[in-house]
Amino acid sequence: MAKYITKRVIYMFLSLFLIASFTFVLMKLLPGSPLASAAKLSIEEREVVYEKYGLNDPIPVQYARYMGNLAKGDFGVSFQYKNADVTTLIVKKLKYSAILGAQALIFGTLIGIILGMIAALKQNTVWDYGSTIIAILGISIPSFVFAVLLQYVFSVWLGWLPVGLWEGWKSSILPSIALAMGPIAIAARFIRTEMIEVLSSDYILLAKAKGANWFEIAFKHAFRNALIPLITVLGPVAAGLLTGSLVVEQIFAIPGIGEQFVKSISSNDFAVIMGTTMFFSVFLIVIILIVDILYGVIDPRIRLSGGSK
């Protein structure tokens, strides 16, 4: 186990190093000036600013400095936001994204588990088909289409919930639902398959034979065993939530990291783009690592050689 974890951590750092280098190279290749009002500055003024941010140093020097700062958790200074520290900026915006992500994850997984259980226990009935249809819709329809639809129906048309911006918990309902569609679908499909497999196993037959009632079989025996493998889908779910957050936050004008990232892309704010990219990558890679290790701990039967994705 220790050997496996060490190996995985080394790969994690290699991946991160690759992403960091790649991001750096791309930023250097990117056309356009990072300064907010570059056109207004004279050549001399621009030189001064470039000197201040070290943009005139040779590329290898800039690269070494960038990597060194990254290792310390320092993502540099935003060019657009009056010299705001990127790390502080990300931390400030993280709150909103984290609330949305956590709500979507918890709500989505719970609903998904319930749907999946119903489908498995009432296999090949209307309930099963209904929950399968919800799962297919959730997997197929892009989260931004859902988000726009929800916004139109509940905010514009019915006027029940705020259209956008962050005005307390009420503002988080629609974006969270839009983001939750993915987790609902993935969890429902997964739990259904797992439950059906578990329900046909010998120990369920034994439980039935010894006269356990339906409720006991479904929850005490089947559900608990079907639930364990669910953590393996946490990786894809997290990736999906992150992708969704970029557009969903934009649609609902939530001042989170996703919205900030999209804004920085259009304004060429290199430091924020690089910082956010690294933040996203670390987030996803660490989640996948934790999931793999957790799964190995919970279920020692899995072969440690193959990582999951």
Next chain:
Amino acid sequence: MTTNMKKLPKDSFERITIDSSHAERISKPSLSFWQDAWLRIRKNKAAIVSMFILVFIVFMAFVGPFMVEHDPEDVKVAHASLPPKIPGLEKLGIFDGVGKLGSKTVNLYELKKVEVNYWFGTDSLGRDLFSRLWKGTQISLIIAFVAAVIDVVIGVIYGGISGYYGGRTDDVMQRIVEVLIGVPTLVIVILMIMIMKPGIWSIIIAISITGWIGMSRIVRGQVLKYKTQEFVLAAKTLGASDTRIISKHLLPNIMAIIVINMMFTIPTAIFFEAFLSFIGLGLQAPKASLGTLINDGYKFIEYQPHILFFPAAIISLLMIAFNLIGDGLRDALDPKMKD
């Protein structure tokens, strides 16, 4: 027992001779792998309906832009922001060209003295949304299909070499994959698209740059499984070259899994294209794709929801259809479930 037997007349029995040559006769016609798969997928109603929907959308994507006299990229400011109007449906009260002007509801076609019909209405620049929708669908489909083919080609070559040659080659190639697999697709796609000029090819390249990894892992796993089997050994003994073994013996066996995977790669690519266009990194106007159309429609959602409705419906239908066909194929091609 014995007494009963004696009472039976002898002539009620007839001796039949068993022709041993018929013992091995196959009573059902011999089916190829794909014929067999077709027999099974035919029972899957969802997959069949999806196929019809898909064929319809693909057909419309290539024929639709020519069904109306309007060009998808033609700007006509005088005809801007018209609601849908389909002749023949007017009496039903839908698609009759009636829309809101301020707070009043009027027939905008009569008001603006527009003689022609725009089936799905026009956008804020007066471009015909019917032809734009199908042109956009066409571009989205092309992007997704080309990206999926690139994924398959690179994935099969990489995974095939890695799995077939094994040893040091496999070690090195898999270490590279393990590092690459940690790189989140989202991050890399956005970064790639930022340095390239926005266009169809940059989107395709951005999507396929990490897309092939999943395919290569699957192909490698399959090649590892099949290469130790007897028919490969037999081919080797007969002196077949590596290229021949891979292309004639291994590839046909893993074709099913490649096809299934492609059915899931295409909707992912459609999604990423729409996603990129939605956050402003996709195609630039006047070019249309499903993503840019949704983005355009979203800007006018409050007063003209129909602009958003059609592309959103098409992308959803496409994604659902591909996913259901993928599911159906997976069930049909899985040899464990043969019936």
